[in-house]
Amino acid sequence: MQDTVVSCPRCGAKNRLKPDAGGRAPASGRAPACGKCRSPLPWVVDGTDIGFRRELEVPVPVLVDFWAEWCAPCRVTAPVLEEYAGELAGRLKLVRMNVDRNPATAGQFHVQSIPTMILFRDGRPVETMIGALSKNALRERLTPHVG
Ligand SMILES: [Zn+2]
Numbered sequence: 678m679q680d681t682v683v684s685c686p687r688c689g690a691k692n693r694l695k696p697d698a699g700g701r702a703p704a705s706g707r708a709p710a711c712g713k714c715r716s717p718l719p720w721v722v723d724g725t726d727i728g729f730r731r732e733l734e735v736p737v738p739v740l741v742d743f744w745a746e747w748c749a750p751c752r753v754t755a756p757v758l759e760e761y762a763g764e765l766a767g768r769l770k771l772v773r774m775n776v777d778r779n780p781a782t783a784g785q786f787h788v789q790s791i792p793t794m795i796l797f798r799d800g801r802p803v804e805t806m807i808g809a810l811s812k813n814a815l816r817e818r819l820t821p822h823v824g
Contacts, residue, residue, distance in 0.1 A: 683718050685711040686766060692718055706735050708767050717767025721759060724772040726781040730800075732772045738823050739770045739797040743788045745777050750809035751792045757812050758794070761819075769823055796822055 680693045690713040709718040724732050724741070733739050742758050744751035755773075762771040776783040776791060786795060786802065796804040796819060803822055806815070 683709075685714060685716060685718060686763060687711065687716040688714040690714065694718070706731075708735075708737065708770065710767075719759070719763040719766045720770040721762055722770070722772055724774045724779065724782070726779040729772075729774070729779070729782045732770070733797050733800045735770055737768055737770055738803075738819075739772055740819070741772045741774055741795045741797065743774050743776050743783050743786075743791050743793045743795070745775060745791055748791050754792045754794075754809045757810065757815060761812055761815055765823060798822060 680695055683692050683694055684690070685692060688711060690711055692709070692712055694709055708720045710716065711718055720737075722732065732741075740758065740762070742751075742755070744755065758771055762769055774782055776788060783793075786793075790807060792807075792809065794806045794810070794815075795802045804818055806818055810818075
């Protein structure tokens with residue numbers, strides 16, 4: 678695994694994030710912050726069945742994207758979710774779950790078709806969205822939960 682370079686949305690500084698459990702955020706449960714200006718960076722990780730519960734133990738809402746490589750609508754949705762996570766840096770964590778590699782978590786939350794996006798607050802699912810979504814639709818569904 679390689680470090681991921683993320684540009685700070687505020688000052689533009691390049692930040693090198695170390696991979697952790699297949700993701701690209703620190704394991705401390707705290708959102709990554711810019712090394713230069715300290716503003717929050719987009720928090721995006723690739724989750725696993727084994728570490729899934731821990732991904733939810735953070736002080737911000739967690740949006741989980743259940744996807745697969747062969748799923749065309751998933752490929753359309755992925756950049757929308759990343760952009761949204763970038764806009765909500767410091768207020769939202771995005772966890773990507775590949776359902777082929779992590780079938781247990783998908784089964785646990787009864788994911789029957791993908792993409793399925795579930796928003797968790799305090800470890801509990803509060804909103805479920807199925808199928809490709811525009812950013813406006815996503816915002817409409819999630820703003821009541823993430824502010
Ligand atoms: Zn910065």
